[in-house]
Amino acid sequence: MDVNDLRSGVTVLSMLVFLGIAAWAWSRRNQSRFDEAARLPFGDENARGEGDAR
Template sequence: MDINLLRSIVTVVAFVVFIGIVAWAWSRRNKARFDEAARLPFEQD
């Protein structure tokens, strides 16, 4: 296995993981949980 092939594979895997994280962050089913977490600093004890 050539080092350039290994670098290409790692780059593709990293890109797929990045797209997965973006898709998870923008998922509609997580919106309520993220909105609740965004309001936490403004809530009083």
């Protein structure tokens, strides 16, 4: 086993990890949680009186 075999193994492992993360991110099971998180920056804190009073 030389360094090129190790490089190939790390490349394959990295690709599998990437595909796993992509599958997790695109799964329907997580869609509602991600949609809620995507709306967080647009929440209106001042309407509830929680913003800073300047």
